[in-house]
Amino acid sequence: MAELTITGLGKRFDDGSRAIAGLDATIRDGEFFVVLGPSGCGKSTLLRLIAGLETATEGTIACDGTPWSGPGVHLRAEDRRVGFVFQSYALWPHMTVAENVAFPAEAAGRPRAEREALAARCLETVGLTPHAARRPAELSGGQRQRVALARALASDARVVLMDEPLANLDPHLRAAMEEEFLRVHRVGGATTLYITHDQREAMGLADRIAVMMDGRFAQVAAPDELYWRPNSVDVARFVGRGALLPATRRGGLATVEGFPEIPLRDGAPDVRPVPDGPCGLFVRPEEVALGAGGAPARVLRATYRGGVRELTLRTDEGLEVEALATGPVAPGERVGVSIRSGWPLPAPELAALAPAARERAEA
Numbered sequence: 001m002a003e004l005t006i007t008g009l010g011k012r013f014d015d016g017s018r019a020i021a022g023l024d025a026t027i028r029d030g031e032f033f034v035v036l037g038p039s040g041c042g043k044s045t046l047l048r049l050i051a052g053l054e055t056a057t058e059g060t061i062a063c064d065g066t067p068w069s070g071p072g073v074h075l076r077a078e079d080r081r082v083g084f085v086f087q088s089y090a091l092w093p094h095m096t097v098a099e100n101v102a103f104p105a106e107a108a109g110r111p112r113a114e115r116e117a118l119a120a121r122c123l124e125t126v127g128l129t130p131h132a133a134r135r136p137a138e139l140s141g142g143q144r145q146r147v148a149l150a151r152a153l154a155s156d157a158r159v160v161l162m163d164e165p166l167a168n169l170d171p172h173l174r175a176a177m178e179e180e181f182l183r184v185h186r187v188g189g190a191t192t193l194y195i196t197h198d199q200r201e202a203m204g205l206a207d208r209i210a211v212m213m214d215g216r217f218a219q220v221a222a223p224d225e226l227y228w229r230p231n232s233v234d235v236a237r238f239v240g241r242g243a244l245l246p247a248t249r250r251g252g253l254a255t256v257e258g259f260p261e262i263p264l265r266d267g268a269p270d271v272r273p274v275p276d277g278p279c280g281l282f283v284r285p286e287e288v289a290l291g292a293g294g295a296p297a298r299v300l301r302a303t304y305r306g307g308v309r310e311l312t313l314r315t316d317e318g319l320e321v322e323a324l325a326t327g328p329v330a331p332g333e334r335v336g337v338s339i340r341s342g343w344p345l346p347a348p349e350l351a352a353l354a355p356a357a358r359e360r361a362e363a
């Protein structure tokens with residue numbers, strides 16, 4: 001068992017800057033929990049606080065009810081049974097693969113036979129048994145990353161922390177390593193906290209994703225939930241592509257200038273509903289269809305992404321909408337656009353532009 005409970009966590013550095021501010025979270029036992037956020041939002045600092053490499057200035061961290069960090073409490077890093085996988089592998093160049101993996105057990109004073117057996121088991125898990133006698137320099141980047149993963153597992157970790165472990169690898173290797181992480185996670189069952197600023201990676205790996213902004217979690221949700229039901233304009237814009245349109249909500253429908261009424265997606269239990277009236281309508285490209293009968297628009301941009309084109313369209317009313325096309329579409333072309341559904345968000349800055357408000361103003 002390893003459930004992490006984080007309450008009111010804060011970290012202020014000596015220079016007065018605040019990397020973490022009032023962060024609350026529960027990371028469930030055995031969960032693959034991904035923290036996704038822009039550069040500088042505090043991801044690495046959060047991981048270092050959980051590992052015990054930094055001391056929190058506010059709040060508490062507990063694992064299964066045992067305090068790790070809090071007022072007057074700071075459990076040493078080596079007593080937390082936490083394993084690490086960093087972007088930069090951090091392997092000892094003079095040791096063999098097996099010795100690197102056995103190192104945490106050696107540091108913990110385990111007898112030689114025991115640590116060798118443990119290393120062999122963990123190398124087996126990551127599929128590196130044939131390379132046990134090599135040195136890190138004789139391995140590919142992906143293999144080195146697997147050594148780092150095996151070492152984290154061999155540290156008898158109940159919690160595995162990974163800080164952008166795939167950032168240095170090429171796209172093919174990344175995809176293979178993602179599979180590897182998931183497989184090892186399924187076998188080992190350690191609670192895993194994984195940091196990335198790569199959305200695709202986050203979506204593929206996570207049981208739940210926390211979007212981190214300005215030192216706290218803006219939303220924590222399953223990948224699908226986060227994509228289709230973001231709780232704010234900031235989260236919606238950070239995750240994937242989409243357009244925010246000035247709209248007026250009435251029950252399950254929204255009015256957007258130039259379009260027939262647009263059905264709204266059902267709400268989410270943990271996202272506060274948007275009341276009737278002016279709001280923003282967030283529309284993902286997958287909800288936009290091109291074809292005759294739609295609102296007239298012009299293609300502003302068309303970016304080929306292999307198989308599909310990502311389009312930005314501007315309607316004759318001046319609204320910009322993101323869309324996808326499988327056939328050839330070129331900038332400047334005229335198209336018809338319709339919106340199948342959307343997600344309402346509070347967007348006070350758009351209220352003045354919403355159709356009902358405009359009609360009232362014009363009346």
Ligand SMILES: Nc1ncnc2c1ncn2[C@@H]1O[C@H](COP(=O)(O)OP(=O)(O)OP(=O)(O)O)[C@@H](O)[C@H]1O
Binds near residue numbers: 038042
């Ligand atoms: N030791 C330190 N002293 C002062 N400020 C720090 C220190 N470490 C980090 N910071 C600041 O805290 C903020 C969060 O840093 P952190 O490394 O946690 O961000 P991050 O989300 O991991 O960023 P990236 O994705 O770029 O690695 C940044 O503004 C950073 O400059």
